[in-house]
Amino acid sequence: MTAQRLAMAERRRNPLTNEWVVITAHRQRRTYRPPTAQCPLCPTSANSEGFTEVPFETYEVAVFENRFPALSPVGTIEPPSTAGLYHSDPAYGHCEVIVYSDKHEQTFSDLSPERIRLVIDVWIDRCMTLGSDPGVNYVMPFENKGELVGATLGHPHGQIYAFPDIPPRPRQQLSTAQQYFSSTRRCVQCDVCACEMESPVRVVIDTNSWLAYVPFAPQFPFEIHVVPKAHSPSLLELSGEDKRELTDVLSRVAKCYDRLWNFSLPYVMTIHQRPANDECEWDRFCHVRIEFKPIHREATKLKYLAGAELAAGAFIVDVLPEDAAAQLKRALP
Numbered sequence: 001m002t003a004q005r006l007a008m009a010e011r012r013r014n015p016l017t018n019e020w021v022v023i024t025a026h027r028q029r030r031t032y033r034p035p036t037a038q039c040p041l042c043p044t045s046a047n048s049e050g051f052t053e054v055p056f057e058t059y060e061v062a063v064f065e066n067r068f069p070a071l072s073p074v075g076t077i078e079p080p081s082t083a084g085l086y087h088s089d090p091a092y093g094h095c096e097v098i099v100y101s102d103k104h105e106q107t108f109s110d111l112s113p114e115r116i117r118l119v120i121d122v123w124i125d126r127c128m129t130l131g132s133d134p135g136v137n138y139v140m141p142f143e144n145k146g147e148l149v150g151a152t153l154g155h156p157h158g159q160i161y162a163f164p165d166i167p168p169r170p171r172q173q174l175s176t177a178q179q180y181f182s183s184t185r186r187c188v189q190c191d192v193c194a195c196e197m198e199s200p201v202r203v204v205i206d207t208n209s210w211l212a213y214v215p216f217a218p219q220f221p222f223e224i225h226v227v228p229k230a231h232s233p234s235l236l237e238l239s240g241e242d243k244r245e246l247t248d249v250l251s252r253v254a255k256c257y258d259r260l261w262n263f264s265l266p267y268v269m270t271i272h273q274r275p276a277n278d279e280c281e282w283d284r285f286c287h288v289r290i291e292f293k294p295i296h297r298e299a300t301k302l303k304y305l306a307g308a309e310l311a312a313g314a315f316i317v318d319v320l321p322e323d324a325a326a327q328l329k330r331a332l333p
Contacts, residue, residue, distance in 0.1 A: 009023070009024045009069065009072055009090065009091035010089070010090060010091055011088060011091045012086065012088045013086070015086065020165065022070050022071065024091070026068065029068070030068035030152060031067075031153065033152060034153070037049050038051045040053045041053060041099050044056065044057055045058060046102070061098065061115070061118050062097075062098075063096055063097070063098050063099070063126065065094070065095065066095040066096060066159065069094075071091050071092065071093025071161060071163065072092070072095075073092065073093070073094055073133070091164075092135050092164045093163050094133070094161070094162035095159065095161055096130075096160045097157055097158075098119065098122055098123075098126070098157060099157045100119055100156040101115065101156050106156045107156050107258075108143065108145065108156060108250075108254045109251070109257070109264075113247050116251055117243060120243055121243075123141045123160070123271065126141070127139045127141065127236060130160065131276035132276075133162065133276075137165050137275055137276055138162070138163040138165065138166045139160065139163075139273075140160065140270060140272070141159070141270075142159055142160070142161070142268065142270040142271065143159070144268055145267050146267070148302070149267065149268050166275050170275075174285075176188065177189070177287070180285070188285070188287075189227060190287060192216075193227060193229055196211060196213045197211065197229075201322050201325065202215070202321055202322055202325040203325065204253070204256070205249055207249060209229055209230065209245045210226060210245050211226070211228075212224055212225070214324050214328065218321055218324075219293065220293045220295065220303055220317070221294075221303060221318055221321075222319070222327075222328060223291065223292065223294070224292045225289055225290070226250065226291075226292070227288070227289045227290070228242060228288065233288060234274040235271065250290070252333060255332075256328055256331045256332050259332075261299035263299075266294065266296070267294040268292075268293045269293075270290070270291050270293075271288070272288065273288040274286040274288070
């Protein structure tokens, strides 16, 4: 295989599962945990080595294309070849970095309400812009917080991926929601919110517009879902008051995690919402949800994904969700 081919992002379909896998050999060279003086996300005033991606003396929130993208708008978006058993095509899409602050040592929980609101507005703006690309079918903002969950840079930041199709996990969730709607004419997430509010033993935060709760059947012990109480397919439909309350809820969730065991808790945060395409009437049954998945099960113990989870997709959780919710509520600021 030539060096030029290795430098390209490529999607390959697994014929056993019909799932697409992105092959990105060039990402092996991406920057990994550099010293602070060489952090590419620091402003020029703080980066003494000249490696910055943000050529400003100071900034609030910065957005730019990932230098080592898993998906790229460069190339064709034609359908993959169907000749033979193995199918592949260029990994079309977009990968952007969203830097939350010019302060290297901050985390999301350190951000002011004004800064968190600005991040929410950036999510909405980028989802709208990237979702308008006809080659994009799903836009997902996310954050990997901490080296233990794979963050290669210590500076506070998240990312946003615009996929050419709906990835497997969101597709499964959407299919389940569609089936539920077909049989009940109701949104399953709306009904879940109603159940959690009726018996709030797993509820961590309850405001006028938002609910933050530990799921009845989580994948990780201290997982939290943040959802609007009113049916809303995506971030784009949120009102000004919705966004104001979401700012407070996200701040409290992030601070709650850090207070749980008195250290900055690593997690993966993802936003699941309506797909970008219009092949289905998504708005009827798609309900935006922000998921936080910390990987600790105790202060000194991690929840590793082992045989049952990785091989079978059968998650085994070591903490009662009701007990986890009680611990999280005690840690609320």
